[in-house]
Amino acid sequence: MVVEGLSAPSADIVREDGWRTFRLDEIAVLTSWRGTGTAREVHDHLLAGWPGRATLMVNPLAGDGKVQAVYERWGYVPVGHAQPQDTAPVLTVMIRPADRQPPKGGPRSQPSDADST
Numbered sequence: 117m118v119v120e121g122l123s124a125p126s127a128d129i130v131r132e133d134g135w136r137t138f139r140l141d142e143i144a145v146l147t148s149w150r151g152t153g154t155a156r157e158v159h160d161h162l163l164a165g166w167p168g169r170a171t172l173m174v175n176p177l178a179g180d181g182k183v184q185a186v187y188e189r190w191g192y193v194p195v196g197h198a199q200p201q202d203t204a205p206v207l208t209v210m211i212r213p214a215d216r217q218p219p220k221g222g223p224r225s226q227p228s229d230a231d232s233t
Contacts, residue, residue: 136214138163140172159190169214173198173207184208 140162143155163170172192174184184194192210199206 136168138166138168138170140170155186156190163212167214170212172210173200174210175205176208177205184210 140159143158145152145154145158149155170192172187174187176184178184187210188194191212193212194208195211196209197206198209
């Protein structure tokens with residue numbers, strides 16, 4: 117559901133073909149681990165070797181905007197707004213552009229060890 121008056125992601129942004137996007141749903145660390153780089157390490161490990169882009173939705177009010185700012189530092193850019201459910205807050209849709217071309221052998225083939233960072 118897109119909220120009236122807010123931008124919806126363009127048709128090209130939502131187009132999928134089986135390998136294009138890794139959808140990040142949530143990264144959570146204990147309060148005592150925040151600010152240690154642990155969330156970034158988990159994020160980078162999940163995406164190591166992924167040839168496509170990554171996408172997520174974030175509440176722009178979370179942490180007084182600090183959560184969205186973290187994702188922006190990690191290379192994500194806001195591309196629109198959405199409200200997944202009537203009872204959900206309006207979220208910022210963010211995408212981290214692809215770093216590499218799709219793997220050889222088709223959309224679902226495994227990257228080689230050399231592709232991992």
